[in-house]
Amino acid sequence: MASNLSEARNQDVVRLAGSVDLEHSPDIRRTLLDAVAERVDIFVDLSEVTYIDSSGIACLVEALQIARNHGANLGLFAVSRQAMRVLELARLDMVFSIHDDLASALQAKP
Amino acid sequence: MASNLSEARNQDVVRLAGSVDLEHSPDIRRTLLDAVAERVDIFVDLSEVTYIDSSGIACLVEALQIARNHGANLGLFAVSRQAMRVLELARLDMVFSIHDDLASALQAKP
Amino acid sequence: MTGAWSVTKLTQEPTGGPIEPLLELRFPAQADRLKLVRGSIRAAARMCGFNDTAAQNIVLAVDEACQNIIVHGYQGREDGEIVLRLARRRDGIQVSLVDSAPLVDPATITPRALTDIRPGRLGSYFIREIMDSADYRPRPDGAGNLLEMFKRLDGTPWQAT
Amino acid sequence: MTGAWSVTKLTQEPTGGPIEPLLELRFPAQADRLKLVRGSIRAAARMCGFNDTAAQNIVLAVDEACQNIIVHGYQGREDGEIVLRLARRRDGIQVSLVDSAPLVDPATITPRALTDIRPGRLGSYFIREIMDSADYRPRPDGAGNLLEMFKRLDGTPWQAT
Numbered sequence: 001m002a003s004n005l006s007e008a009r010n011q012d013v014v015r016l017a018g019s020v021d022l023e024h025s026p027d028i029r030r031t032l033l034d035a036v037a038e039r040v041d042i043f044v045d046l047s048e049v050t051y052i053d054s055s056g057i058a059c060l061v062e063a064l065q066i067a068r069n070h071g072a073n074l075g076l077f078a079v080s081r082q083a084m085r086v087l088e089l090a091r092l093d094m095v096f097s098i099h100d101d102l103a104s105a106l107q108a109k110p
Numbered sequence: 111m112a113s114n115l116s117e118a119r120n121q122d123v124v125r126l127a128g129s130v131d132l133e134h135s136p137d138i139r140r141t142l143l144d145a146v147a148e149r150v151d152i153f154v155d156l157s158e159v160t161y162i163d164s165s166g167i168a169c170l171v172e173a174l175q176i177a178r179n180h181g182a183n184l185g186l187f188a189v190s191r192q193a194m195r196v197l198e199l200a201r202l203d204m205v206f207s208i209h210d211d212l213a214s215a216l217q218a219k220p
Numbered sequence: 221m222t223g224a225w226s227v228t229k230l231t232q233e234p235t236g237g238p239i240e241p242l243l244e245l246r247f248p249a250q251a252d253r254l255k256l257v258r259g260s261i262r263a264a265a266r267m268c269g270f271n272d273t274a275a276q277n278i279v280l281a282v283d284e285a286c287q288n289i290i291v292h293g294y295q296g297r298e299d300g301e302i303v304l305r306l307a308r309r310r311d312g313i314q315v316s317l318v319d320s321a322p323l324v325d326p327a328t329i330t331p332r333a334l335t336d337i338r339p340g341r342l343g344s345y346f347i348r349e350i351m352d353s354a355d356y357r358p359r360p361d362g363a364g365n366l367l368e369m370f371k372r373l374d375g376t377p378w379q380a381t
Numbered sequence: 382m383t384g385a386w387s388v389t390k391l392t393q394e395p396t397g398g399p400i401e402p403l404l405e406l407r408f409p410a411q412a413d414r415l416k417l418v419r420g421s422i423r424a425a426a427r428m429c430g431f432n433d434t435a436a437q438n439i440v441l442a443v444d445e446a447c448q449n450i451i452v453h454g455y456q457g458r459e460d461g462e463i464v465l466r467l468a469r470r471r472d473g474i475q476v477s478l479v480d481s482a483p484l485v486d487p488a489t490i491t492p493r494a495l496t497d498i499r500p501g502r503l504g505s506y507f508i509r510e511i512m513d514s515a516d517y518r519p520r521p522d523g524a525g526n527l528l529e530m531f532k533r534l535d536g537t538p539w540q541a542t
């Protein structure tokens with residue numbers, strides 16, 4: 001129920017937490033688009049996401065598209081059970097590269 | 111939010127779980143009163159209690175009184191944070207004997 | 221405290237600024253419905269700025285007030301309904317409960333004494349312990365009761381009147 | 382599926398036995414209110430017999446339908462209100478949403494195709510994926526829309542009409 005959302009930018013890692021929903025997606029979208037604007041690979045930590053809706057998924061998809069247009073990538077890691085359920089519902093679990101943790105995400109960098 | 115309540119009688123241990131509330135307290139009262147009717151010391155496991163209200167507390171108090179009238183005791187152990195908060199609000203944390211786990215509860219038996 | 225604990229400064233002198241409606245819930249006065257509203261009360265309290273422990277206490281107080289309407293107000297009448305309104309004020313949360321039960325005499329609502337170790341009178345005790353005010357009065361149309369409760373954000377303790 | 386996905390067997394031929402009202406919620410059509418109702422939807426779905434994963438999916442579907450009313454129906458109008466009714470049927474959960482927004486043409490509600498990798502049209506896609514039916518029609522008084530959704534307990538997949 002808690003909607004506390006924290007985003008921490010640390011190099012190429014963005015951490016989303018709490019409810020990634022209509023209330024918070026405008027801020028989250030800004031954060032993600034700022035991150036991908038730098039044209040480096042971005043990894044998004046979804047471990048603390050307790051709720052995500054279509055507006056949250058849309059932010060991730062939009063950022064992924066921009067990253068790819070730059071020849072970069074946007075990967076997800078430590079995806080919470082709640083977030084994975086919704087990614088699977090959206091059939092986007094095969095579209096994003098999804099990693100267990102940051103270490104394997106960095107490993108997988110081409 | 112879940113209201114699944116399970117009570118397992120095992121010798122002198124009663125386990126309460128889920129919501130110990132107005133919906134479930136008639137059943138819980140029956141279980142506790144049956145237990146204390148046997149005139150032995152009873153230990154109640156509250157580790158899985160996610161919600162308890164006045165009707166749940168009332169069941170525990172009534173069973174405690176009957177146990178004491180028999181010269182027996184009713185102790186609580188592994189009290190969940192939610193249940194402890196309510197026992198403290200009711201100022202009953204000093205009335206019940208409260209133990210960390212079943213082993214220490216049995217140890218404390220006079 | 222002098223017998224009843226019904227009239228408080230809150231309703232006489234609302235000083236907390238504008239009241240912002242958050243959510244209204246309407247449900248049959250039955251014990252198995254209370255689990256459906258607890259999450260909303262908790263989330264509303266969080267939205268008003270309470271920490272999670274305080275929010276859980278507010279859930280308990282409101283739940284107890286609903287239970288009293290179910291058990292004492294409607295006395296098990298199957299067609300009873302409860303309306304629960306949650307509103308935000310700058311200085312706290314305001315919770316209103318409306319029923320269509322026979323009029324309550326607030327003087328009969330006597331919480332247990334602290335030293336009482338008996339099964340009853342815990343509900344009103346929790347309400348008084350947790351909330352800053354609880355004001356029972358008849359609905360304007362006389363067709364039931366209105367219970368107005370308020371909990372301040374700063375946690376100032378209960379003030380008897 | 383033929384264009385719109387609005388008319389289903391459910392409303393033409395209710396076969397699920399009596400409908401038992403569980404809870405009605407009424408709130409301003411604003412994004413920050415949705416967190417207040419999610420817990421109730423989840424608890425109601427559990428009460429109707431759904432497991433927790435199914436209940437969380439139902440929360441998502443109903444939340445998306447509310448979002449569409451907020452974003453597309455009221456288009457940010459501040460005085461809009463949403464009424465959400467949760468009811469139990471022997472064979473599942475029935476969820477109704479009432480608004481006072483301009484009438485919706487269900488034919489314009491076109492979920493994304495599975496292969497679409499674009500940010501939009503996910504809301505109606507989730508509703509269709511999760512629920513067994515979603516039936517949009519005008520309120521009897523014409524003053525807004527009524528969306529009637531149903532999810533069967535046995536999980537029979539979506540049936541286009």
Ligand SMILES: Nc1ncnc2c1ncn2[C@@H]1O[C@H](COP(=O)(O)OP(=O)(O)O)[C@@H](O)[C@H]1O
Pocket residue numbers: 288289291292293324328329330331332339340341342343344345
């Ligand atoms: N909504 C109400 N309508 C009528 N009487 C009430 C109501 N709330 C409380 N009371 C009265 O106040 C008494 C104390 O209530 P409470 O402390 O909740 O304890 P209990 O429900 O265990 O009696 C009740 O026994 C009842 O007589």
Ligand SMILES: Nc1ncnc2c1ncn2[C@@H]1O[C@H](COP(=O)(O)OP(=O)(O)O)[C@@H](O)[C@H]1O
Pocket residue numbers: 449450452453454485489490491492493500501502503504505506
């Ligand atoms: N309640 C509604 N009122 C008006 N139009 C709606 C409503 N719900 C859906 N729509 C229409 O259906 C389209 C698809 O909705 P949806 O799949 O939720 O995606 P999105 O909200 O991202 O556009 C919307 O763009 C809108 O045109």
